[in-house]
Amino acid sequence: MQFSFKDAEHLVRLAAIFAIGGLVFAVARAQMVPDDFGTLGHYRAGAIDDERARTPAHAGQAACAECHTDVVELRAKARHAAVSCEACHGALGSHARGEVEKPARPDGRETCVRCHAAKTGKPRQYPTVPVKEHAGDQTCITCHTPHNPRIQ
Amino acid sequence: MMDRRDFLIVGGRILVMTAASAAALEHVLAGTPEAADTYTTVDHWWAMTIDIRKCIGCGNCVKACKVENGVLDEPFYFRTWVERYHIDPADPEHPIVDSPDGGKNGFPEKYEDGVGKTFFVPKLCNHCTHSPCVQVCPVGATFLTPDGVILVDKDYCVGCRYCIQACPYGSRYFDPRTNTADKCTLCYHRITKGLKTACVEVCPTGSRQLADLKNPDDPIHTFLRENAVDVLKPQMATGAKVFYASLDGSVR
Numbered sequence: 272m273q274f275s276f277k278d279a280e281h282l283v284r285l286a287a288i289f290a291i292g293g294l295v296f297a298v299a300r301a302q303m304v305p306d307d308f309g310t311l312g313h314y315r316a317g318a319i320d321d322e323r324a325r326t327p328a329h330a331g332q333a334a335c336a337e338c339h340t341d342v343v344e345l346r347a348k349a350r351h352a353a354v355s356c357e358a359c360h361g362a363l364g365s366h367a368r369g370e371v372e373k374p375a376r377p378d379g380r381e382t383c384v385r386c387h388a389a390k391t392g393k394p395r396q397y398p399t400v401p402v403k404e405h406a407g408d409q410t411c412i413t414c415h416t417p418h419n420p421r422i423q
Numbered sequence: 424m425m426d427r428r429d430f431l432i433v434g435g436r437i438l439v440m441t442a443a444s445a446a447a448l449e450h451v452l453a454g455t456p457e458a459a460d461t462y463t464t465v466d467h468w469w470a471m472t473i474d475i476r477k478c479i480g481c482g483n484c485v486k487a488c489k490v491e492n493g494v495l496d497e498p499f500y501f502r503t504w505v506e507r508y509h510i511d512p513a514d515p516e517h518p519i520v521d522s523p524d525g526g527k528n529g530f531p532e533k534y535e536d537g538v539g540k541t542f543f544v545p546k547l548c549n550h551c552t553h554s555p556c557v558q559v560c561p562v563g564a565t566f567l568t569p570d571g572v573i574l575v576d577k578d579y580c581v582g583c584r585y586c587i588q589a590c591p592y593g594s595r596y597f598d599p600r601t602n603t604a605d606k607c608t609l610c611y612h613r614i615t616k617g618l619k620t621a622c623v624e625v626c627p628t629g630s631r632q633l634a635d636l637k638n639p640d641d642p643i644h645t646f647l648r649e650n651a652v653d654v655l656k657p658q659m660a661t662g663a664k665v666f667y668a669s670l671d672g673s674v675r
Contacts (some may be wrong), residue, residue: 291562312563312567313566315563315564315579318574319574319627321463321578322611323612323615323616327491327610327612327613327618328491329487329491329618329622329624331618339565353629354627357487357624357625358483358625358626358627361487362621378673383479385483385529386479386481390529391532391533391534391535391536391541392507392530392534393479393480394476399626
């Protein structure tokens with residue numbers, strides 16, 4: 272029995288199809304996978320910069336202290352010294368960037384009650400009051416100044 | 424008349440000056456020195472410390488996180504949330520856990536003072552060193568950055584939700600706006616600019632602290648040394664990097 276090209280023709284055709292398929296895959300892959308994929312690991316390295324590019328909504332304590340030195344100085348001696356401005360005033364990155372001229376004041380009761388309402392589970396040494404008995408329906412800022420809350 | 428020697432000297436100077444001025448211009452275009460990017464990922468290894476004894480369950484962190492990251496307001500989308508644990512001394516193995524609206528607006532009084540034990544446990548992504556979510560992602564859309572933060576590449580995520588199932592801490596959710604998985608980024612856009620994370624920024628008692636394990640002066644080293652510290656589900660060997668001080672054994 273003699274081997275002839277005719278017997279192997281179908282194999283050559285098959286090999287050609289595989290070769291073309293492989294080429295198409297290689298070209299498509301090179302086109303679709305970003306250049307920075309795999310430079311740091313099995314991910315797109317540029318995704319790190321995408322995440323970094325976002326604008327912060329909270330300005331951060333340092334940004335507040337740049338302008339509001341009087342309040343920061345007052346608070347430094349008071350019991351709220353370690354509480355950052357945005358803990359009560361909310362996110363004010365827009366104000367720090369100059370987009371919002373005059374942000375809304377925090378509520379003079381709800382803001383305080385959030386932390387200082389007596390509740391089980393709070394640490395013993397943390398200052399709390401039973402709000403209804405302590406203040407009735409009055410706002411907290413009737414008696415306390417928020418930046419220096421201890422009544423002199 | 425300029426000879427060859429002079430020509431070379433003058434020509435050389437012009438070349439050097441051009442290069443120097445080009446470099447200077449580039450520096451100017453990059454902005455003021457403070458604004459120029461000096462952040463190097465490999466110099467940091469971010470973590471967080473949470474002191475259970477200091478948490479008052481005010482929910483400031485949950486609220487600030489939603490604002491900072493534009494998280495949907497429905498009570499099942501959270502990047503961080505606070506759980507209230509109540510342990511009845513008659514049945515200490517089955518703590519009662521609740522987290523109304525993720526603790527965003529505090530906790531309505533439910534337990535009688537002096538009966539059993541009640542405490543608050545803030546939770547968030549643990550930014551695991553050996554993270555199950557990264558291991559299961561089939562497309563490389565979620566990954567550990569060189570500075571130790573787990574991020575999601577929303578351009579690459581195909582929305583298969585494997586990672587949401589794989590996370591032992593329930594830290595992930597599916598964002599219906601983008602049809603991708605989403606989670607806490609440890610405020611990567613803030614910490615790489617020298618700011619604290621939003622939750623740490625607004626925590627009134629300092630219960631939460633952002634920490635950099637590669638910084639030898641970071642208070643985390645004292646924190647780890649001087650407290651009874653644990654991570655959540657240590658048996659999962661995830662290499663979790665959110666360290667809790669005084670974590671009760673009943674916390675899951």
